Amino acid sequence: MKTEEAKALLEKYYAGTSSVEEESQLEAYLQKPDIPEEFYAAREEFFYYGKFRNEEAPLSLETKLLDEIATKRKPGGKILNWFSPTGIAAAIAFLVVGFGIGRFSIEDSKEPTEVDALREEVAHIKQIMALSLLEQNSVHDRLKAVAMAADLDTNQDIITALIKTMNTDSNVNIRLASIEALSKFLDQDVVVQSMIDALAKQQSLPVRLELARIMIANREKASLPILEEIIKDGSLDAQVKEDITKGIQTITTGI
Amino acid sequence: MDIEQFKSVVLPLQNQFYRYAFWLTKDSDDAEDLAQETMIRMWNMGAKLGKYQNFLALGNRITKNLFIDNQRKRSRETALADDLEIIDNHSASDLQLMLSEGERTISELIERLSPVQQEILYLRNVEQKSIKEIAEIVRMKPNTIEVTLSRLRRNLREQYLKIQNYENRGS
Numbered sequence: 001m002k003t004e005e006a007k008a009l010l011e012k013y014y015a016g017t018s019s020v021e022e023e024s025q026l027e028a029y030l031q032k033p034d035i036p037e038e039f040y041a042a043r044e045e046f047f048y049y050g051k052f053r054n055e056e057a058p059l060s061l062e063t064k065l066l067d068e069i070a071t072k073r074k075p076g077g078k079i080l081n082w083f084s085p086t087g088i089a090a091a092i093a094f095l096v097v098g099f100g101i102g103r104f105s106i107e108d109s110k111e112p113t114e115v116d117a118l119r120e121e122v123a124h125i126k127q128i129m130a131l132s133l134l135e136q137n138s139v140h141d142r143l144k145a146v147a148m149a150a151d152l153d154t155n156q157d158i159i160t161a162l163i164k165t166m167n168t169d170s171n172v173n174i175r176l177a178s179i180e181a182l183s184k185f186l187d188q189d190v191v192v193q194s195m196i197d198a199l200a201k202q203q204s205l206p207v208r209l210e211l212a213r214i215m216i217a218n219r220e221k222a223s224l225p226i227l228e229e230i231i232k233d234g235s236l237d238a239q240v241k242e243d244i245t246k247g248i249q250t251i252t253t254g255i
Numbered sequence: 256m257d258i259e260q261f262k263s264v265v266l267p268l269q270n271q272f273y274r275y276a277f278w279l280t281k282d283s284d285d286a287e288d289l290a291q292e293t294m295i296r297m298w299n300m301g302a303k304l305g306k307y308q309n310f311l312a313l314g315n316r317i318t319k320n321l322f323i324d325n326q327r328k329r330s331r332e333t334a335l336a337d338d339l340e341i342i343d344n345h346s347a348s349d350l351q352l353m354l355s356e357g358e359r360t361i362s363e364l365i366e367r368l369s370p371v372q373q374e375i376l377y378l379r380n381v382e383q384k385s386i387k388e389i390a391e392i393v394r395m396k397p398n399t400i401e402v403t404l405s406r407l408r409r410n411l412r413e414q415y416l417k418i419q420n421y422e423n424r425g426s
Contacts, residue, residue: 023383
């Protein structure tokens with residue numbers, strides 16, 4: 001293209017009336033080494049846009065996306081329907097404000113009843129949030145929920161939700177986290193029993209080992225038959241087998 | 256919308272979502288996260304998604320909003336980090352490493368524009384969309400797009416030259 005033609009295109013470009021094709025022609029002209037100075041600004045502009053035009057999504061994008069969608073949990077209990085992400089955000093904001101007020105009141109006021117009521121309310125909101133977060137699709141949200149649940153006082157709804165998560169969550173890390181959270185409630189028979197059941201049913205080795213560790217630490221006699229079953233597994237790591245065998249002895253002898 | 260429909264209408268747009276995310280974040284990892292989050296949001300819309308005519312427009316809107324939210328969050332965190340006197344070891348983004356000095360000037364000038372102005376420049380100059388397509392995506396009149404493009408291009412040139420002149424005088 002001749003410089004004169006390019007100048008005419010440049011003018012159209014700045015007037016906002018050039019077509020996509022004309023802009024491509026202009027871009028081709030700008031690649032030339034010796035162009036007049038009046039093209040310099042446009043050249044830097046076009047070169048900048050060009051940096052983006054060749055960018056393509058990495059292959060991992062599609063894989064990760066489809067993986068995330070595949071592990072998507074079905075919308076479950078009513079709580080999820082009540083609590084949209086906006087609702088959760090509002091609850092968090094409320095919680096933060098609540099804590100702020102709570103702390104303030106503890107420092108400045110001498111009316112324990114109000115503080116107690118507020119604290120109770122915060123705990124209640126926290127519980128609802130934890131329960132609703134457990135139903136979310138994102139692994140991050142569910143992990144957060146388990147951590148939040150672990151901080152709450154003993155509460156049947158939370159325990160039931162954690163047991164369900166331990167048994168059914170698709171993500172091993174979340175199952176492990178829920179086991180850790182549940183281990184705080186070992187004084188409850190239902191928790192111990194559910195762990196023993198899980199020990200028998202879970203397929204994932206890290207999950208089973210974590211459960212076995214807790215059973216041994218807690219000297220749960222009822223877990224003995226399953227622990228003995230586990231060490232029969234020929235593929236088990238020698239060290240793990242030794243640890244569990246010792247654990248069985250500890251439970252049996254009480255020493 | 257079931258997964259097969261999603262794969263046939265949304266997934267083919269992934270490169271465009273990724274490019275727009277890269278245009279905004281200027282970092283390949285951040286762009287990948289942002290593009291993924293955009294498509295997950297679309298998938299989570301379920302049956303509602305099927306009511307939309309223009310998935311690209313919808314996705315771009317989600318991308319832009321997520322990006323603005325993230326930026327707000329980040330600026331709050333940065334402010335907090337400054338308060339706590341945490342040393343900022345922010346490294347150059349992927350894009351900055353690819354740019355010449357002149358291109359960096361353009362990049363900085365574009366960053367000063369409003370989100371919609373930036374989007375219009377992006378749709379035209381990176382995605383090479385027609386005026387009509389741009390108008391549909393950003394929901395403005397075609398005529399407005401033409402006028403905006405002209406004004407943005409002239410302003411970019413003017414400011415670029417001002418900075419160049421200033422730097423030349425200084426050297």
